[in-house]
Amino acid sequence: MINAQGKNLVFLLCVPRSGSSLATVMLQNHSKIFATQEMWFLMSLLDLKHNQHRPYGGMGIINQFFNGIVPDEVFQKAARSFSLQVYNGLLQSSEAEIVVDKSPRYYYLLEFIDSLFPQSKRIWLIRNPLSILSSYKKVESLTNSRFSIENDLLNPQFNIKMTDLTVGFFRYYHYFSSNHPLAYRLQYEKLVSNPVEEMRKVCKFLEITYEEDLEKYGEKMHSSKSDLFYSMGVGDPFLAKHSEPHRDSIDSWKDILSKKEVEMYCQVLGARIFHELGYSDVLEEAEKWTGVKFDAEPDMELIRFRTEQLNDASGHKWENQYEMKVHELHNQMFEEEITSKNDNYQLIQLQTTLSSLEIRLENSYIEQKRLRSKLEKHEELRGKINRLKSIVPFGNRISSWASEYLVHRGRE
Template identity: 25%
Template sequence: MIVDGKNLADWQGEELIFLICQPRSGSTLLQRMLGEHADILVLPEPWVMLHPLYARRREGIETEYDHSLALMALDDYLRRIDTDGDALFDEAVKAWAWCHYRAALADSGKTLFLDKTPRYYFIAEDLQRLFPRARFIYLLRNPLAVLRSLLNTWIQGNWVVFSNFHHDLVTAPGKLLAAAARGESRRCLLHYESLVAEPEATLKRLCDELALEFQPGMLRYRGSEKLAGGFGDPVTVDAHDRPVGDYAEQWRDLAGDPQRRHIAHAYLDALGDPLLQQLGYDPEALRAALGKPPRIRGDIIPWERLIDPGFTGIQPKRSKLRLAWRVLRGRPLPQQDGC
């Protein structure tokens, strides 16, 4: 397939850098720093590769038009029009990517585009296959720090939405490690804690592993209109102009609240000690810092309920007592809208 004189069958993504991680892992900080490189263009999270690659996924996607039927029809269509329908679809996806990334780089004066989309952990294997000459950065962070940031930023005590982030918490770490260990692509696995503690040494290693020129200007970053208002974490990042270690140990305050301490212990259990060690963290030290798990009482919502997509919250104790009193007295229950 030829697009703008480019043979997409031969295009291997040389102009692309993918930054993949758990959400709330510090990727906005790293993006800001890489954005100071003379050759790298950064924009807010594009998310452009998820939709085309999920078109042929059998799970993980729901649509109004019935995705399962669409998938069967698409597979049948590809078989009928080409002896290698998979390769044809891959070329079409690469054409989609080429049009988007080419448009981003046009007139920018840059030669490389950084696509920072944390949830690409779902499609990292596909991206490696489609773009074997792209550069991949896998950013890891202490899982408890990720959890704390998520609780403070997106959940804020609204436990009904907790299950929305189950994949970000539990699925992502294993997928990141698997992707970082796979393929022949230019790739770098680094830790947020190293980035803020030793930014120069960490960036030099990153540049060396990705065949990039290290530029000292990356150690300090500026605000950018191109990044304003987009996805990411502009609050803490824009409060500084360089990496700081102020946030690296804040996860320890999870121990101060019984509900959060319960979630933190359950989260570590869900990940398991082998995975935590592969991520580069000491499970025993993490648990010791949290203290003893709290006893599950009526005011603590168990992890199993929180990760259940059907969880709708808990009624206040007073409401429960009032309903029980009505039942005991033989009084009718109050009517609710929609019942």
């Protein structure tokens, strides 16, 4: 079972098109692992706190409730409780012991993962960036979806796929930048070249015994676990065409991508990330082919722009260059429980009161701005009247005579 700290919970993290479906279909062959296609539900939980369109309305009310009335601590406990019910429910249905949540766009909520399940294990599936790009292009052409790195990479219009290829890549890069006992780097190229050895290493990291033929997923394609995996209908559409890992896609970027596409994407990512992730040879080939010597640093202006786009669209904010961490406060709370329920209750009351006062203060400030703007308009109108009076000869006296005449006529 998964406990409140996240023990026996594993997150398989990477940007889309990195080979996560292949890694997952092999992992789910293990008798102690429940792994299926993308779950994504943690993103929906986090988004409860942020403004988003709802057909029944009430955006302002919901925002005020989650961000003004419900303290962060209570929200996190509720989110953790719901997640545990889901994860442990999956374990009960499969008789497994470990859940692997493979959701590539979880770069959206890395801070949330750390706060909810600080003792969960996290695997970063790394792949050659140009292979990721070529896989995008290949799959999108298969599904007749619009995908153009030349038109969209630098286009200011929001595009989640361009966000994946830029913001998502660097979010994971920074998140896994330090060695961490609960983190493991799995390289796609090594996985497909020597799957047995790599799966043994992954099993060791997960503290389970390797089981023979995990990598031969085609032989177990009709088991109940595999049926569930393929029934999701997402992930790599080419996965079922093979029965075990193969090396065919390692260098396919050379045939799928154009020289212009390679040049544009390498300029955005910069050379440093290729070297640090072990793809210096790929960068060398790209530079030789394009005839361009790429700068070491990425296009930070574009990365920041794409980040702000997603933050504005979602209402969510991130820590800059956030690194994986275990929150000591949560560990202490989990180990000691709550020493004084009364003190905790009073703290929550104070937090709620403070949030309510902040909302009132904010609303008061907004009302002050509205009244000030209205007053300024009145002052502006009064100034125009006075200027008009000064222009008309005897304006004040004429106004007085007119007033007396109207009053006198009214009496008659």
